[in-house]
Amino acid sequence: MVLVASAAAAVALAAVVLVLGAVHGPSAPSTTARGERALASSPARSVVHVRISDYEFRPGRVRARPGEVVAVTNGDQVTHKMTAIPGSLPFGRFDTGYVDPGRTVRLRAPRMPGSYASYCSIHNFMKGVLVVTG
Numbered sequence: 001m002v003l004v005a006s007a008a009a010a011v012a013l014a015a016v017v018l019v020l021g022a023v024h025g026p027s028a029p030s031t032t033a034r035g036e037r038a039l040a041s042s043p044a045r046s047v048v049h050v051r052i053s054d055y056e057f058r059p060g061r062v063r064a065r066p067g068e069v070v071a072v073t074n075g076d077q078v079t080h081k082m083t084a085i086p087g088s089l090p091f092g093r094f095d096t097g098y099v100d101p102g103r104t105v106r107l108r109a110p111r112m113p114g115s116y117a118s119y120c121s122i123h124n125f126m127k128g129v130l131v132v133t134g
């Protein structure tokens with residue numbers, strides 16, 4: 001009886017998955033494409049990109065608007081971070097945490113304009129500046 005019930009549940013679940021697949025599957029790519037275009041045309045929701053490769057932030061000096069999303073992509077084969085340097089001024093509180101090879105982590109730029117010193121706290125010779133424009 002339990003077996004029959006769980007088999008029926010499995011069939012029902014499979015049906016739900018099929019329906020969801022039908023609704024979301026074909027439309028997902030175009031939704032994503034629309035989303036990308038919307039981001040590109042809307043300055044308020046844009047994304048600034050930083051790529052880490054060969055133990056360097058590229059660009060080393062990245063500009064962002066207050067509160068803007070900064071997407072940090074790790075192109076190296078080792079884990080990195082992008083973190084506000086503790087004790088530096090202006091005081092910024094941002095930290096990607098560990099960004100594993102090939103991964104992208106988003107952080108939000110501080111609200112207050114200024115040049116924020118950042119580094120990778122794993123490899124603290126890796127330094128950069130996050131410039132928040134007024």
Ligand SMILES: [Cu+2]
Binds near residue numbers: 081
């Ligand atoms: Cu690093």
